[in-house]
Amino acid sequence: MAKILEDISRTFAEYLLIPRLTRRDQHIDAIDLSAPLSREGVQGQEKLSMNIPIVSACMQAVSGTDLAVALARQGGLSMIFCSQSIESQVDMVKKVKAHKAGFVTSGANIKPDASLRSVLELMNASGHSTIPVTTDGSPHGNFVGLITDQDFWEFEDNLDNLVQAHMTAKADVIYGEEGITLREANQLLHRHKKDCLPILSLEGRLSALVFKKDYVDHQMHPLEILDDNKRLRVGAAINTHDYQDRVPALIEAGADVLCFDSSDGFTEFQMDGVAWIREQFGPDIVIGGGNVVSAEGFDYLAMSGLVDFIKVGIGGGSICITREQKGVGRGQASALLEVAARRDAYFEETGVYVPLCSDGGLANDTQIVMALAMGADFVMMGRYFAMTEESPTSKISINGQMYKPYWGEGTLRAQNWQRYSEGMSSRKMVFEEGVDAFVPLVGTVAEVLETTLHKLKSTMMNLGADNLSSFKEQAVITLVSEQSIVEAGTSNVFKFSRNRDADESDWGN
Ligand code: MZP
Numbered sequence: 001m002a003k004i005l006e007d008i009s010r011t012f013a014e015y016l017l018i019p020r021l022t023r024r025d026q027h028i029d030a031i032d033l034s035a036p037l038s039r040e041g042v043q044g045q046e047k048l049s050m051n052i053p054i055v056s057a058c059m060q061a062v063s064g065t066d067l068a069v070a071l072a073r074q075g076g077l078s079m080i081f082c083s084q085s086i087e088s089q090v091d092m093v094k095k096v097k098a099h100k101a102g103f104v105t106s107g108a109n110i111k112p113d114a115s116l117r118s119v120l121e122l123m124n125a126s127g128h129s130t131i132p133v134t135t136d137g138s139p140h141g142n143f144v145g146l147i148t149d150q151d152f153w154e155f156e157d158n159l160d161n162l163v164q165a166h167m168t169a170k171a172d173v174i175y176g177e178e179g180i181t182l183r184e185a186n187q188l189l190h191r192h193k194k195d196c197l198p199i200l201s202l203e204g205r206l207s208a209l210v211f212k213k214d215y216v217d218h219q220m221h222p223l224e225i226l227d228d229n230k231r232l233r234v235g236a237a238i239n240t241h242d243y244q245d246r247v248p249a250l251i252e253a254g255a256d257v258l259c260f261d262s263s264d265g266f267t268e269f270q271m272d273g274v275a276w277i278r279e280q281f282g283p284d285i286v287i288g289g290g291n292v293v294s295a296e297g298f299d300y301l302a303m304s305g306l307v308d309f310i311k312v313g314i315g316g317g318s319i320c321i322t323r324e325q326k327g328v329g330r331g332q333a334s335a336l337l338e339v340a341a342r343r344d345a346y347f348e349e350t351g352v353y354v355p356l357c358s359d360g361g362l363a364n365d366t367q368i369v370m371a372l373a374m375g376a377d378f379v380m381m382g383r384y385f386a387m388t389e390e391s392p393t394s395k396i397s398i399n400g401q402m403y404k405p406y407w408g409e410g411t412l413r414a415q416n417w418q419r420y421s422e423g424m425s426s427r428k429m430v431f432e433e434g435v436d437a438f439v440p441l442v443g444t445v446a447e448v449l450e451t452t453l454h455k456l457k458s459t460m461m462n463l464g465a466d467n468l469s470s471f472k473e474q475a476v477i478t479l480v481s482e483q484s485i486v487e488a489g490t491s492n493v494f495k496f497s498r499n500r501d502a503d504e505s506d507w508g509n
Contacts, residue, residue, distance in 0.1 A: 009331035011316075012367040013485065015374075018476040019462045031457045032467040035378040037077070037257060038286045038308040040353040048256065048286050048308075051075030051223040052453060053372060053468055055357065057382035058082060058237030058261035060414050061406045064392030067385055068096045070445035072232040075223030079259045079288075079380075082237035083409055083416035086246050089236060090253045096234040097254040102182035103199060103208035103230075111137035112144050112164035116152050119163060123149060130196045133167050134206050143198060143206040145169045175200050178207045182230065185210040227256060235288075237261035239418035240269040247277055251285060259288035261419050263322060263410070263433065264314060266297035269422045274306045291359055293335035295342035302346055302354045309355040311380060312339045316361025318383040319408035322433045332361045333374065340375020340472075365455045372456070372468055373475040382406070387442045395441050402441040408434020 035053035052075040056063045060081050068078035080092045098105075108126035110119055112133050122131060129149040134141030145167035152166045175198045176185050189197050189212050197210040218224070225233045235257035236250045247258060258277065260270055274287055289301045290311030301307050313336075315322040315329025323329040336358050347353045358376035362368050362384065371379050385391055386406035393405045409416040410433030417429050442448055465471035480488070 007334060010333045010479075011331045011361070012333045012370040012374075013363070014479055015333060015370055015477050016480050016484075016488075017370070017373055017459065017463065018478060020464045020474050020476065022461055022464050026461055026464065026466065028454075028457050028461055030466070031460055033075070033453065033456070035468055036309075036353070036355045037288075037378075038355070040355075041347075041351045050077055050225055050378065052449070053376075053378035054368075054449070054452075055079060055235065055378060055380045056385045057359070057380050058259060059382050059386075059409055060084070060416075061393050061404075062382045062385045062391055063237075065092045065095045066390040067388070067392065067445065068092070068234050069099045069232060070388075070390040071385070072096070072234060073221045073224045074446060074449050075225055076378075076449075077225065077233060077235050077257065079235040079237045079257070079261070080255075081409075082239055082246065082261055083414050083419070086242070086249050089246070090249050093234055093236055093250060093253040093255050097231045099232055102185070102214065103210060104214075106132050106139045106206060106209050109134050109137050109139055109141070109206070110147070110163055111135065112162065112167070114163050115159060116157060116161050116163065116166065117159040119147055119152075120154060120159065130209075132198055132206050132209065133163055140205050140207065142204055143170055143175075143200050146173055146196070146198065170204075173198060176210070178202070182210065186212075186215050189215070227254075233257070235259050238273070240267070240273045240422060241418045243273045243276065248280070251281060257286040257288065259311075260290065261409070261416075262291065262422065263420050264292075264328070264422065265290040265311070266292050266294075266300055267422045271300070271304060271306075274301075274304065278306050288357065290357070292339060293330040295338050298339045298342045298354075299346075302343070302352075305352075307354075309357055309377070310339070310343075311357045311359040312336050312376070313359040313361060317359075317408065317434070318361065318363070319406060319434045319437055320360065320410070321408075321435060322410065325431060325433050332358065333370070336371060336374050336376060343375065365452045368452060369456050369459045370477075373459075373463075373471060373477060375472055377468065383439055384448065385445070387439045388448060389441070389444045396438075398438065403438040404441050405436070406439045407436040408432075410434035411436050 033052045035050050037048045054076040056067055056071055056078040058079040058081050060083055063078040063080050071078050080089055082089055108122050108128045109132050131147050133145040133147055134143055147163055147167040174192045174194055176188055178199055178201045185197050195212045199208045201207050227233055233256040236255040238246055238258050239261055286308045288309045289307035291313050292298055293314050301310050313332055316332040343354055343356055355377035357378050357380050358371035359380040362379055362381055368379050386404055391404055395402050395404055407413045409419050412429055413436050460471050463474045465474045
């Protein structure tokens with residue numbers, strides 16, 4: 001006969017945190033929100049972490065290039081979706097990696113004998129106002145000068161004039177030599193009051209450009225996560241069907257993290273995939289596994305010693321109907337509490353700490369806080385990011401309010417059959433496990449995260465926690481009765497107007 005668990009399957013909304021001692025020496029600005037992505041305690045393996053405990057979901061309506069850039073700049077990580085061709089996913093990863101580096105390969109260049117008209121066209125098409133001039137017009141050609149939008153007047157100068165007549169020639173350009181550090185390049189920009197510094201090889205070829213605006217930008221985003229080459233970090237989703245082709249291409253493109261996108265990761269198919277990647281690419285590449293909802297599922301993935309982090313959650317996603325369709329899943333709080341308890345025991349037994357990601361179903365900021373208190377090292381969210389300006393969908397107006405489309409990977413629209421068909425030969429979606437919906441547009445990634453992270457830190461102050469690991473240790477959590485949920489809202493008062501901030505931080509709930 002089937003085994004019936006005694007515990008009820010519970011959600012985050014059924015719990016509250018009990019305050020602990022807030023110390024006089026605590027300060028909200030000093031709270032550390034960094035979160036590990038890779039296993040800790042494994043000898044010789046390089047550690048990877050984020051500066052905030054948040055990743056965006058492996059979903060078409062969520063993790064595109066713009067969102068990945070915006071989130072990495074705030075200290076989190078996006079998992080570029082894999083329900084697309086390998087070529088287009090690789091292209092997205094490359095775009096994020098190319099977004100900003102101290103040394104940028106020049107994307108718009110021109111020959112000295114080109115006309116001002118073509119410079120203008122190039123400036124309009126590329127959005128750049130400084131164009132390097134090289135003998136053959138290539139990004140690494142022989143450097144002869146720079147032309148900017150200050151060097152000619154569109155309505156005053158003859159646009160048939162040649163670039164060489166208007167450009168600042170190399171002899172008058174301040175440039176750096178290949179091999180200088182980014183710091184030295186920025187110092188040159190500062191000393192000479194320039195906005196752009198060409199870097200030239202000994203032979204005089206253009207190697208890269210360094211911009212003042214990138215320096216300023218970096219100062220404004222102190223938490224951004226960068227790789228060793230000062231490029232933004234980005235994750236990429238993978239599946240158990242085409243990893244032998246997809247993974248090498250993603251690694252070649254510069255993906256920092258690989259994340260299995262599967263509704264159920266407690267499978268031999270996923271284990272085969274992880275083992276193959278480790279065999280081909282060694283211990284350094286960070287691999288996320290899952291999703292699981294039980295200690296048994298955690299053990300299967302963790303004990304292999306092959307996965308870095310494990311995602312927890314089945315059926316809780318805002319657009320998910322897996323529980324209705326198949327009767328599979330578990331309340332997210334119960335799943336997380338059981339898996340986190342097992343992870344902690346595993347740490348005691350082996351000295352290896354496996355980070356957990358609570359994936360899906362986070363309906364508001366309070367639930368993010370609760371997931372982190374209950375043992376998640378970071379959270380993965382879809383809806384939260386689908387509602388931002390940077391999600392890859394177009395906004396639409398419905399009855400005067402701006403919305404964005406948001407659909408599950410288990411819909412006919414997404415056609416992500418790989419996520420749901422472990423071990424099945426069919427290459428189509430036989431039934432849907434997700435819905436196609438709209439969510440309100442709430443602002444930019446930076447704006448929504450500011451509120452969320454401030455609330456998180458504020459709760460951490462209540463618990464006397466200085467970082468996320470002490471937050472988990474300090475957390476004392478109580479189950480609440482239905483009546484106490486009613487009491488938690490406003491009671492016995494008339495509300496005349498709704499506060500806009502409250503609306504936004506509820507994300508349209
Ligand atoms: P949410 O943040 O919108 O509540 O949930 C996002 C999570 O739902 C994803 O990270 C993924 O695990 C899951 N998901 C994505 N598509 C579906 C579906 O179509 C789904 N059923 O459950």
